[in-house]
Amino acid sequence: MAKMAKPTKVLLIMLFVTLTAGGSSSDSGSNSAASSSEEQSPTHIIYMLADDLGWNDLSWHDNSMITPNLQRLADEGVILENLYTMAACSPTRTSLMTGKYASRTGTQHIVFLPCAPTGLPTDLKTLSESLKEVGYKTYTVGKWHLGMCKEEYLPNSRGFDKFYGFYQGGMDYYTHTLSEFGPFAPGQFSGVDLHEDIAGQTSIRVNATSSYSTELFRDKILQYIDDHDKSDPMFLLVSFQQPHSPTDVPSKWAAFYADSVSNLVRRNYSGQVTLMDDVVGDIRDKLEEKGMFDDSLIIFHSDNGGSVRFMASNWPYRGNKGTYFEGGIKAVGLIAGKGIQKTGYKNYELYHVTDMYPTLVKSVAEGTITHEIDGVDIWQSLSTGSQSPRAEFLIVVDEDIPQDTKVAALRYHDWKLIEGYPAISMQQRSPFFDRYKPPYNGMDVVASPPIADTTTWLFDLRNDPYEEYNLADDYPCLLQFLQCKLDAYREVSIPPVFPPESPNCNPALYGGYWSPGFC
Template identity: 50%
Template sequence: MKIAILFALFCVVAFRGSQGKKGKKQPHILHIVADDLGWDDISWHNPSMITPHLQDLADNGVVLDNMYVQTSCSPTRSCLMSGYFSAKIGSQHLVYKPDRPHGLPTWLTTLPDVLQSKGYTTYGVGKWHLGYCNESYIPINRGFDHFYGFYLGSVDYYTHLTSEKGPYGTGKYNGYDFRDDGEKVEGEGIDGVYSSLLFRQKLLDIIDGHDADTPMYLYLAFQLPHSPLDVPDKYKEMYDDTVITEDRKIYSGQVTLMDEIIGNVTSALKVAGMWDDTFLLFHSDNGGDVRHAASNHPLRGNKGTYFDGGIKAVAMAHGKGIKKTGYVSNEMMHAVDVFPTLIEAAGGKTKQYDIDGVSAWKMITKQKKSKRSGFLITIDEDVPNESYGAAIRDGKWKLIQGYPAFSFTEQHLYWYETPYHTEPDEKADLPLPDKDAIFLFDMEADPSEECNVADDNPDVVAQMQAKLDEYRAVTWTDFPPDDPNCDPALTDNWWTTGWCTIN
C-alpha cells in the first residue's frame, strides 16, 4: 500500500514537472534563425521571393515587423543565448573568430540551460558561432543535450571546410568543421553533400525519435542564405524568369531551400503529433549582405552597419499560445528579449534573471503593448584601427556616434535598388562617414534614414550621448589576438577544441 501511494505521488510530481506553471502543458519550442536574410528577401515583404511555407506560417501567425538584432552572427547569437546586450558581455566586435581564444562567457546561464531545468530536451542543429577553442564553449556544454552542425561561421556547403577569414582557402588557417555531439561528421554520405540537406535529415530524425510527451526546444540555426553563394541547381532555376543576375538567382534559391526545409520540419511535427503543441519563432540574425546578392530595400545599409538594413530582422511567430493571428505587429522587440520570451513560453518566471531582455510573450500572444521602447545597438570602440562606433535607439530616435559599422573600412552604408531585374546601384554621391561622424534619425518620420537631423536637435543628441555614456561604464570587448595554436594543420586538418583556456 505504501509503495503504491509513493508511486502515485511520484507520478504526480513528474507530471507537474512537465506542465509548467498553473498545470499548463509546456509547448514544444521551435526556434529558427536564418543567417544573413535580407529585409526584402521574404515573400511578405517581396512577392517575388518563393517562400510558401513561411508565408503560410505568417498568414496564420504574427509577423513581427519591428524586431531588432545585432550587426552580425555572433553578437546576435550571444544576445539570444544570454539575454544580455552583446556589448555588455564582450561579444559585440565582428564575430567569435576561429583563430582567437574567445567565446560566449562561461559564467553566463544560457537559454537552453534554463529550458533544461524546466524539463525540456534541447537540440541544436546548424550553426553555433559562439566559441569552440575550449570544451566549455561548445553547445553540448552550454545547455544543449544534442548538437549537430558547425561550430564556426562561413563553412562551405559541400566540402564543410572554412578558414579564419570565411570561405576555404581565403585565410591562413583552413580546416573541416562539422560535429555531432562533439564527434566529427565525415565519410560516405557526408562528404560532398550539401550541408543543409544533412541538417534536414537530422531534424527529421530528431523529431521522429523524440517523445512527444517531453517538451522539446529545437534550435534550428540555418547557415542559409549566408555566403558562400551555392545551392543545388533546381532551387536557383526557380528564379530564371524573374531575376537577371546569376548571384541573385543563387541567393534566392538558398532562401527557397531554407523555406522548403522549414516546411519539411513542420510536416514532420504534424506526423509526430507535436505540431498543435508547438510555438515557433523565426527571425534573421542580422540584415542581408548586399555583397552576396541580398536586398534590404527600402532600408538603409548592409549587414555590419548600424543602419536598419544591418539590424532590423525579418521575423514572425506562430502556434501554441497565440490568440489572434494573421496580422502584422509593429511593437518593438530585440534579440535579447528572446531569452525571457521563450522562458515564459515554457511556463517559467523571468524576474529572477538580471538581464537586459524583457519578455515579449504577451505582446506576441495577446497583442499587448511592448515593454521595450529602445535598446543599445552597440558600443564598439576598443579595437585599434578596427572599430570606432557606438549607437543607441531611444523611442523614435536613433543616434550613431562615430563610424556607422563594425569596422573602419569601406562598407555598404547607403541604399540599393531592388536587384530583381537590374544590377543594384549604390548611391555613391554621399561621402563616406569618418570616425567622428554623428547621425541622428527620427525613425518614425524617416524609417529609411535619409535625413540626418543631428544639427537641428542638439538637445536630443546630448541626451542620447549621455545614455551611451551610462552604458560605456558597463561594456567591454573580448577580441584577443590570433593564436597559431588554432591551426587545423596541427589536428588532422580539423578545427578542434582544446587549444585555449578559459579566463
C-alpha cells in the first residue's frame, strides 16, 4: 500500500454540537417498526459475536479467506464498515448487554479475569431481559465472560432461558480447561469450564473431553433452533469461541490453506475462521428448514480487533486487540434479513456496539426502554442506509488503576482524541501498536512511531484512517474543544471495578469445574 500523504492543514470552520457527555435518553433515535407489512409475524434476532476476529479476516476484505456463508449474508444484507466496539471481550459484552459505555458501568479495565470476584453489575438491565419482557425466548451458546463468581452473574440470572458454553474468557478447545491465566499457561489452579444452564433447573456440568468445543456448540445451537416454537420470537446470542487463541483447529479446516499459507499459526487461525463460517451456514440452513429464516434479523460482528500475536490481521489498520487504535476497536461485521430494505452495499455510517440495545428492543422488538442508556436507536440508518444519528461516542475512560494504564479517548465526527497510554493494560507494548502486511508468512511489520506513556494523539480519520499522523500540535483550538468534551465524559464515568483475584475460585473446591460461589 502506498504511503499516505500527511493531511493538509485546513481551517476548522464550524462545530455543530453542544457540549454534552451524559447518556442518551430512551427517546433517542427512530422508533419505527421493522416493517409495517411484517407485523403479523415475530422477528427472530440471531446475534453472532466472533471472538478476536481481525478486520482483514473475512472474504470481503481479503478474498483469500474462505468464508462463503458470511459472504452470502453480506451480499444479501449490509456490510458494516464503521462499527465500533471496545478493545477487549468483557467491555464489549457489557456494552452490548446494557447499552451503556463500559466506562459508565465500571467494566472498562482489561476483562473479567478467571478469579475475579466481580461481574456485570446486577442493577443493570440487560438486552436479554428487555427482550423477554416483550415475549422473546432467549438462548445463548458459547462464551459468556460477564462474571461467574456468583449465581447472580450467570446467564440464567441475566435474562437467558438457556445457556450452553463456558463462563470464562477462553478455554482449551478439546479439554475445555483453563488455569487462572486462561488456556495459555499452567497455573496454581485448573478446571473444566463447560456448562449447560436452563432457567429453573440445576446447572449441568458437561463432561465432553476430547470433543472439539465448536462442534459441541454447533450441535446445541441447532438443537435450540429445532426445539423452538417459531410462533414465539427468538433471541439467540451465538458467542463464538473462534478464532480466539489457542489457535487449535481440526486439521481438515487448516488444510483449506495448506497451499496458500506457509505460517502454521496463521494457517490454523484461518482454519478456525472457515470453521466458524461453516457453523454460520448450518445456522442459516436450520432456520430455513424451520421456516424461520425469512423472519430472522441476523447480526454478525467481532467483539474487538484481532490478536496480532496469534496471527489475526487488522490490516490496513494500526493496532492490536487491547489497544485503542482503530485495529483494536473497529469491528468487521454485517447485518442481514428481515426489515433491511437497502441491501448489497457497504455502509460507512458511524455506529457503536451500545446502539444495538435500543435498536433491537425498540425498533425490532417494539419494546420500550425507560432507563438511561448511552446507545441510540440506529434502525432507520441500518435498514435504509440513511445518515446515522450518532456523531460521537466515548471510547474509554480508564485512569484509576495504580501502576497500570491511564487512558481516555473519544471519537467525534471524523476526529479521534486519545490521552495517555493507548491500551487496556501497560502489558500491551510494541509491536502491538503497529501494522502488519499480508500475506502472513511471518510478521511483516509496518512500524509505527514509538509510544510514550503520556502522549496525546489527535487523528483525522477521514484523511488519515491508519493513524499515522498525530495532529495534536496542529489544531490547538480543536484539541482544546475535544479535551473539554472528554472531561465532560470523565465526569459521568466511574472508576473500574477491578478487585484482586480470589484464591477461593479454585475449581478443586467445586468438583474440578469453574463454578460460582467465591464472592
